[in-house]
Amino acid sequence: MNRLGALRFDNAFIRELPGDRSGKVHSRQTPGVCWASVSPSPVSQPRLLAYAPEVAALLDLEAQDVTSDTFAQVFGGNALLHGMAPYATRYGGHQFGTWAGQLGDGRAISLGEAINARGERWELQLKGAGITPYSRRADGRAVLRSSLREFLCSEAMFHLGVPTTRALSLIATGDAVRRDMLYDGNPRDEPGAVVCRVAPSFIRFGHFEILAAQGEHDLLRRLLSFTLEKHFPSLGGEPQQRFAAWFREVCERTAQLVVEWMRVGFVHGVMNTDNMSILGLTIDYGPYGWIDDFDPGWTPNTTDADMRRYCYGDQTIVARWNLERLAQALAGIAPSQSVLDEGLAHFDTMLQKGMHSMLAGKFGLRDWRDGDAELVADIFQLMQQSEVDMTEFFRLLALVDVSSPHVNVLATAFYHEEQFIQERARFETWLTRYAQRTGAEQSGSAERTERMNKVNPRFVLRNYLAQQAIEAAEQGDLKLLHRLLDAARTPYADAHPADLIAKRPDWARHKAGASMLSCSS
Numbered sequence: 146m147n148r149l150g151a152l153r154f155d156n157a158f159i160r161e162l163p164g165d166r167s168g169k170v171h172s173r174q175t176p177g178v179c180w181a182s183v184s185p186s187p188v189s190q191p192r193l194l195a196y197a198p199e200v201a202a203l204l205d206l207e208a209q210d211v212t213s214d215t216f217a218q219v220f221g222g223n224a225l226l227h228g229m230a231p232y233a234t235r236y237g238g239h240q241f242g243t244w245a246g247q248l249g250d251g252r253a254i255s256l257g258e259a260i261n262a263r264g265e266r267w268e269l270q271l272k273g274a275g276i277t278p279y280s281r282r283a284d285g286r287a288v289l290r291s292s293l294r295e296f297l298c299s300e301a302m303f304h305l306g307v308p309t310t311r312a313l314s315l316i317a318t319g320d321a322v323r324r325d326m327l328y329d330g331n332p333r334d335e336p337g338a339v340v341c342r343v344a345p346s347f348i349r350f351g352h353f354e355i356l357a358a359q360g361e362h363d364l365l366r367r368l369l370s371f372t373l374e375k376h377f378p379s380l381g382g383e384p385q386q387r388f389a390a391w392f393r394e395v396c397e398r399t400a401q402l403v404v405e406w407m408r409v410g411f412v413h414g415v416m417n418t419d420n421m422s423i424l425g426l427t428i429d430y431g432p433y434g435w436i437d438d439f440d441p442g443w444t445p446n447t448t449d450a451d452m453r454r455y456c457y458g459d460q461t462i463v464a465r466w467n468l469e470r471l472a473q474a475l476a477g478i479a480p481s482q483s484v485l486d487e488g489l490a491h492f493d494t495m496l497q498k499g500m501h502s503m504l505a506g507k508f509g510l511r512d513w514r515d516g517d518a519e520l521v522a523d524i525f526q527l528m529q530q531s532e533v534d535m536t537e538f539f540r541l542l543a544l545v546d547v548s549s550p551h552v553n554v555l556a557t558a559f560y561h562e563e564q565f566i567q568e569r570a571r572f573e574t575w576l577t578r579y580a581q582r583t584g585a586e587q588s589g590s591a592e593r594t595e596r597m598n599k600v601n602p603r604f605v606l607r608n609y610l611a612q613q614a615i616e617a618a619e620q621g622d623l624k625l626l627h628r629l630l631d632a633a634r635t636p637y638a639d640a641h642p643a644d645l646i647a648k649r650p651d652w653a654r655h656k657a658g659a660s661m662l663s664c665s666s
């Protein structure tokens with residue numbers, strides 16, 4: 146029996162919040178509602194390219210269910226299961242610092258909220274399944290390259306321990322999608338794909354912002370109660386305390402989220418408020434990237450190349466700015482301004498605490514002491530000046546014998562041998578300071594290595610690797626895609642195929658897709 150038929154749905158978002166049930170797809174403003182009914186547009190030849198067994202298990206599905214033809218039809222957008230009721234949601238957002246008005250799910254269609262055997266709620270959402278009332282002038286579709294990147298990275302982040310939306314499946318549609326990848330007047334036909342994303346909810350800051358911006362305060366209150374009841378059930382108390390606890394919690398989760406991004410070297414790339422999850426999950430994988438050579442000013446997003454608003458090192462600042470926009474949207478329904486201010490102050494506290502304990506962990510320190518900030522800032526500056534690979538560096542640092550530190554241990558983290566030779570004295574001096582600091586804690590070397598290797602990944606989804614998997618997949622070769630998904634399952638393990646943990650090769654330094662990505666997806 147195919148277990149797909151046994152999936153149970155409880156579509157609370159559309160049951161409890163007002164929607165536009167007309168089913169019409171033409172682009173429009175939808176005042177007064179949180180969602181609009183819309184069916185996925187059919188595709189010609191849906192074919193499963195990859196799936197995540199762990200996510201299938203969340204839905205009580207097994208391999209034979211996911212590899213069935215029914216699955217490809219449903220999760221490619223050609224059919225619905227009993228109980229599914231597809232819809233697109235209405236949200237707005239601040240894009241690159243400016244209020245952009247109504248945006249909404251322009252190419253995401255939620256199929257429904259599945260309730261698994263453990264009673265957990267998992268919303269299933271197709272990305273790239275065709276136009277919705279929120280598509281504006283775009284086509285509602287997604288290309289294989291961006292879908293593969295979203296699929297792989299969602300799962301890579303999960304296994305790294307970073308809060309994220311999940312990805313169940315990657316399905317090729319068999320249809321072409323026309324895109325101008327670098328916005329340089331050279332559009333081409335690319336293979337289309339649909340990812341099924343899975344999360345307890347895809348509610349964003351922007352869902353609240355649009356209602357405030359349009360003066361829809363009653364609906365804003367309803368969305369808030371819905372969010373509290375369904376997604377923050379543990380927060381009790383009188384309404385005022387409950388609001389305060391909730392906003393504080395959103396601020397705290399957002400702080401924890403960016404701290405985790407900083408830990409693993411992830412750059413989201415488009416931290417607009419419409420791309421911020423109210424649950425504190427990483428959401429909307431677009432022109433994201435991973436730090437190779439350590440550089441706080443780096444952004445993978447070519448659209449942001451001049452401003453660098455969303456560069457690696459500024460993600461904490463932007464998270465705060467985004468929470469301020471959320472606070473602004475909530476001002477009309479909050480019990481008081483001070484409740485919002487307290488939430489934001491809590492973000493600052495949690496961010497600082499989180500950064501300190503995260504950095505202490507990365508450097509193998511048992512706690513954070515006076516002077517550590519300087520120790521850390523100094524090595525980060527050296528790493529930046531000397532082009533040192535972030536991921537490689539921390540795994541090598543874990544191997545340094547602090548009773549007799551030797552700089553040669555770090556050699557392979559450098560992108561250029563000459564730079565290692567030139568800078569070795571400065572790194573050696575720093576290592577001596579580091580050894581003194583670590584030695585002061587008197588932990589055994591093997592124990593320290595083990596501790597550091599639990600927070601410093603060996604495998605990350607480097608940009609060039611994803612790009613190679615894309616190029617192969619576009620030629621019909623899925624081996625690398627599957628190998629990467631496999632490696633992503635054990636990111637902290639030592640043993641990985643050499644080609645999956647190699648530093649970025651020279652050819653990938655300035656290659657489109659590998660180091661430069663646009664929002665065209």
Ligand code: AMP
Binds near residue numbers: 285431666
């Ligand atoms: P993003 O920059 O991907 O977060 O998208 C910003 C907005 O544009 C969201 O409302 C998306 O749904 C919408 N959007 C992006 N690409 C498309 C597309 N191909 N078709 C329809 N809407 C899109």
Ligand code: MG
Binds near residue numbers: 419420429
């Ligand atoms: Mg988005």
